[in-house]
Amino acid sequence: MVAHQRKNLGGGLDELRRRITDEGVDELFWYQVPKSKKAPKQVRRALKEKPDLLIVWGGDGMVQRTLDTIAGGKRGGKVPVGIIPAGTANMLASNLGVPDDMAGAVRIAFHGRRHALDLGVLNGEHFAVMAGIGFDGAMIQDADGKLKDRLGKLSYVYTGLRHIDDPAPKARITVDGTPWFSDDATCVLVGNVSMITGGITAFDDAKPDDGWLDVGVATARGAVQWARTMGRMAAGRSADSPFVHMTRARQIDVKLEEPLMYELDGGAREAVKRIRVEVAPAAVKVCVPRQRSDS
Structure with missing residues (x-):
């Protein structure tokens, strides 16, 4: 224990x-x-x-x-x-x-059932839920510590509002060795599961045992575009938003023009200009609820 x-x-x-x-x-x-x-x-x-x-x-x-x-x-x-x-x-x-x-x-x-789960690996450190750099990392950094202890989940809403007008540096993203995205980006998320804080489904098709990681890039700027983006995520498929680009990969390389904070599973890390994320298939066994088909 x-x-x-x-x-x-x-x-x-x-x-x-x-x-x-x-x-x-x-x-x-x-x-x-x-x-x-x-x-x-x-x-x-x-x-x-x-x-x-x-x-x-x-x-x-x-x-x-x-x-x-x-x-x-x-x-x-x-x-x-x-x-x-x-x-x-x-x-x-x-x-x-x-x-x-x-x-x-x-x-x-x-x-429960002992189920093998994939993990993501960012710059050598494993994560189980998701990793984010940019808006997401700054939000988590501000919410850490006493604010989160005092406000709980609302701390993420409070700090998120403070960063909706943050700069969007140019990002170059390569997935599985192929150039995929090159433009201004406010946030890059790599997910191992579908649901994020607040019960919002960010990656509709993500599964933590399929050997893949899901990648999302947000280009939303300002309150109006972020409201439209979050509304689409809450009411439909995230990929339908005009301010979101999504794909799946086993290896993701992100290069930024300026250093930004990143986070792993809600924990803030230092500002960097480059990250590499890879999937580690069936890396751990976690106890999950038994299904009806389980003997």
Whole structure:
């Protein structure tokens, strides 16, 4: 068990410990961290115990750092991961059908299906939901920390409004070795799943186990164009927007004329002028709800 001690769900970590014990666990290794950046060290400690199951408690940032550590470790993605979604957005859990209630999430961790998931790899770091540079990265950067703790999901709306008039540098994007886009871009998103913060479907056909990553480029500028873009995403297919370009790829190279912030699964990273994103097929095993066809 690796837990973000500042996150909360239901009766908190005391309830979680009781529910894990009720599952008949004889040997429980328990690690807590004050922030998600501290998770990799504790995950590596946990993996040395050769666990049958690793449970992660926290939000998307905690899950991302856990999966990145597992995928890059000696055992690869062999250790199944159960997610207890105690964060702000919990985008991976939502896309996988893991509920935000304690009992349901614990039940899936112990009795769900162990399903192999792809991960994206951006500049050497794995992500499970999506990566974004430009508008998305700046929004996440501003929402991090105390603002997100105070406003929750609304922090993304608040900070997003502050960046709708940000500059749109020229972007050159190559997909699988072929030039694909060369124009001004306000945001570049690479997704492994379909739904993003707020329940909006950004990538209509994305699946986290198909060996592909979905790519979206937004060219919207100002409040009117962004409103039209977001409205189209909420009401129909994202690709139908005149301010969105979309494709699928296994490798994506993005070159910008000026450095911009980027984010991985809701966690802000430094400003860069170039990113490379690749798919890592079946990189980890995650506990998901059983389907009716499962025996």
